[in-house]
Structure formats: structure tokens, C-alpha cells
Amino acid sequence: MNFQDKLVIAIDFDGTIVEDAFPKVGKPRIFAFETMKRLQQDGHRVILWTYRSGSKLDDAVDFCKDNGITFYAVNQSFPEEKYDNSVSRKIYADIYIDDRNIGGVLGWGEVYQLITKEEPTMNTTKQKKGFFSFLKR
Numbered sequence: 001m002n003f004q005d006k007l008v009i010a011i012d013f014d015g016t017i018v019e020d021a022f023p024k025v026g027k028p029r030i031f032a033f034e035t036m037k038r039l040q041q042d043g044h045r046v047i048l049w050t051y052r053s054g055s056k057l058d059d060a061v062d063f064c065k066d067n068g069i070t071f072y073a074v075n076q077s078f079p080e081e082k083y084d085n086s087v088s089r090k091i092y093a094d095i096y097i098d099d100r101n102i103g104g105v106l107g108w109g110e111v112y113q114l115i116t117k118e119e120p121t122m123n124t125t126k127q128k129k130g131f132f133s134f135l136k137r
Contacts, residue, residue, distance in 0.1 A: 007094040007115065008072075009039060010049035013060045015099030023056055025063045031108035033067045038112060045072040049091055049098075 011017060017036070019026035040046055048071045052060050061074055073079045077092040095115065099105035106114070 006043045006045070008045045008047065008077075008092065009095045009097065009115070010047045010091055010093035011036065012096075012098040012100070013048060013050040013052060013064075016097060016105050017064070020099070022052075025059055028067065029105075029108065033064075033069060035108040035112045036069050039115065040069070042116065044115070047072055047077070047091065047093060048074045049093070049096065050075065 014020045014022045014026065016029070017032045018028050021027075036046055046069070048061065048064065050057065050060060053075075057074070061071070064071065073081070073091075075091065097105070097111060
């Protein structure tokens, strides 16, 4: 992978990295940490992008560190960015991974395959092409 292939990836916490249990920290979603580690090893910049703030944000960041993930930035586009942390705002990223996507959150294996453009290793049956085929999962 060359420099042009490196992405900034913003990832939500509750319902995406972990099962939604807010204000507590839920159980990790299957392959979430393994996939984020692989994305970082591939050279992508992974940002935690969450509604959490204060001690609840600290809980999420600490949980991720305990599971081997240190983010490029947290709730900001880059580590040196300065802004008023009292409001949630959209940050810059090439890709946003969130359980609130249309169709819901994908499995982490599928997320990695889409980002890296690897061919799927499971469920290799071809889908029919049609107007709404993009909605089928």
C-alpha cells in the first residue's frame, strides 16, 4: 500500500466498537479490536468519533487502550486541533464507521474487506443485480 492509499477512519464507540450499553462500556463487538489493529498496521489513521465526553469518554478511551488501540485522535480531526469540547461536531475523515449508518453497522470483517478492497472470503454467492440490490445484506 502506498501513501495515497492511507485513509483517515473515524469510528464511533457505542454500538460500533462495543455493544451499546451507554453510559456503561459494552462488550467488544466481534473482531472490532482485531480489525482496528490491522487497519492501524496497514498505516491508516484511526480516530475515535463518539458522542461521549468527560469521564464517559475517558472510560471509552481507556477501554480501547486496554484492548490494544491508541487512537490517532479522539473527537477531533488531528491531535493538535483546538476547539470547544462542550459540543459535539463532525470531524474530517475519509470514512465514518457508525452503527447509525443506513442499514446498520456492518460486521468488522466486511468493514476491513471494503476498506482494503479485498475479496470477501465468506458468502461468495453472487447477488442478483437490481434497482434495490444495494439494500440487500
